[in-house]
């Protein structure tokens with residue numbers, strides 16, 4: 001097997017012995033020799049790089065975190081030892097009749113100061129650790145989001161890629177600890193600390209084992225520790241932010257979720273690519289994250305100089321109550337001191353508990369290695385539509401006058417993944433720059449599929465598509481998208497304000513009220529805006545948005561406003577008009593943009609589209625392709641493509657097709 005990259009390791013770990021099937025995403029990997037070897041390979045080649053990537057913004061603090069983690073793991077042994085010394089001293093004073101209060105106070109005082117310093121160090125270490133972890137959490141979530149908005153639709157259709165992203169998400173989410181357990185690189189840190197704790201205790205145990213009494217204590221301790229294995233586990237207590245959120249923070253938390261939703265949802269992906277929303281999503285998410293994080297920080301325990309005290313008082317508890325009858329009996333018949341026995345016993349307890357934690361943590365870490373592999377591999381994923389560097393050509397607007405020229409050659413065909421029948425087959429046509437093409441045909445005949453291929457949202461399997469003299473595959477999709485505007489059939493309905501729903505059509509102008517109002521006016525949506533309670537600022541209800549509720553989140557259902565299909569359609573048209581008049585736009589594609597509008601509105605919108613495709617002197621400026629079921633609109637186009645069963649059955653002017661007296665003529669005659 002040639003296993004080298006994190007992707008290879010991840011894929012190999014999903015293999016089911018004796019079967020060709022793969023483990024379902026998120027499934028636990030069995031502990032086999034092969035998986036252990038894979039985990040080792042992953043750790044060896046990627047752990048350092050990953051740590052560097054996640055904690056790279058705080059290198060000094062990370063080193064300090066590692067050091068304090070190790071140092072703190074030795075505190076319990078050190079504490080036990082110093083406690084034993086005090087007990088021995090007191091015992092000696094009692095037995096030798098030299099008891100003195102000042103001596104006792106001196107000893108206790110020294111111990112209190114030691115504990116105070118230890119508490120202070122603890123507090124500083126936690127403070128430092130929080131800073132490093134917060135930054136790692138941000139990085140992991142940011143990179144996850146970045147990778148989502150970077151990838152295109154065809155990349156997501158690959159089932160293996162979907163599984164990879166699923167497991168990579170599990171890894172990213174594990175940083176929050178609460179939902180999936182604490183599987184993360186921190187497990188390795190935890191394992192290191194536990195090993196250090198065990199070693200320090202073992203060292204202590206060995207150094208004080210002096211008599212048979214100690215062996216007895218060892219046996220007794222083992223018994224007393226193993227019996228109550230059912231000791232209630234410490235329960236992770238969540239910080240309850242309920243009612244602590246200010247409205248601004250609640251809005252930020254809400255916005256963070258919305259941006260995540262846009263980045264993750266398949267529904268939004270085409271338009272995220274088409275309108276180049278990547279940067280906007282990332283920056284909006286990052287700023288909302290910071291607002292929420294700042295508020296969470298305000299509720300977290302502060303670095304405190306008094307925290308050392310609380311721990312100091314435990315010494316009294318240990319001194320007074322932590323002795324048991326068997327130990328006292330043993331003590332009577334032995335030369336061992338009370339302090340050494342108490343230390344011995346607590347160390348054995350600690351070793352046993354730490355060992356149990358180590359086993360649990362190691363099991364989790366073993367699983368997390370494969371999720372880590374998924375995360376590392378997912379950051380390397382390449383968008384499928386991205387051309388190889390050596391094949392890439394720059395899109396030149398001025399290369400063809402009057403818009404974009406399109407030639408579909410050699411039987412362009414496309415079959416959706418998982419389908420047996422092609423949705424598009426043997427498509428060939430020529431469109432001169434500046435021409436208007438109407439695509440008509442029955443439902444399911446492949447019109448939208450052809451539009452998506454022309455929009456470079458999906459690829460095609462066979463044939464050749466030449467745009468402005470070059471294969472469409474040679475353009476960087478994001479560059480190509482900057483030269484077109486579109487209304488897609490399944491356009492996005494963002495759970496956001498009316499203004500933002502329109503503004504995303506041109507991110508550069510999203511804050512310009514004037515641009516938005518112009519686009520709204522062109523799409524004849526002014527009346528809708530005027531009827532809304534807060535005008536452009538009204539939050540619209542999106543069927544695609546599923547808000548995740550959490551304490552303090554605002555209820556969007558009570559504040560958002562629903563719209564009709566036709567009203568949403570006007571928003572989509574306004575969105576396309578946001579950039580349609582930009583000089584860089586060469587192609588407009590409208591997939592049934594006015595299907596829900598009345599005849600008058602349809603005509604007016606098409607007049608606007610026609611105006612946008614012409615210079616003021618009437619010369620051609622942009623190519624326009626529109627899909628419509630309304631043949632009275634189609635007849636106004638320069639060319640008409642009649643689609644049937646996934647192919648262009650007839651192509652020509654309206655008059656030519658009528659003359660032909662074929663499918664188009666019969667469809668036309670039925671509709672008038």
Ligand SMILES: Nc1ncnc2c1ncn2[C@@H]1O[C@H](COP(=O)(O)OP(=O)(O)OP(=O)(O)O)[C@@H](O)[C@H]1O
Nearest residue numbers: 416419423441442443444445446447448449450489
């Ligand atoms: N995502 C998809 N996965 C699998 N098959 C699909 C997908 N989208 C469309 N199809 C299939 O491809 C064929 C063409 O669909 P397409 O949406 O291009 O038709 P259309 O001509 O635009 O139809 P309509 O007039 O109803 O909008 C149909 O048979 C449809 O079922």
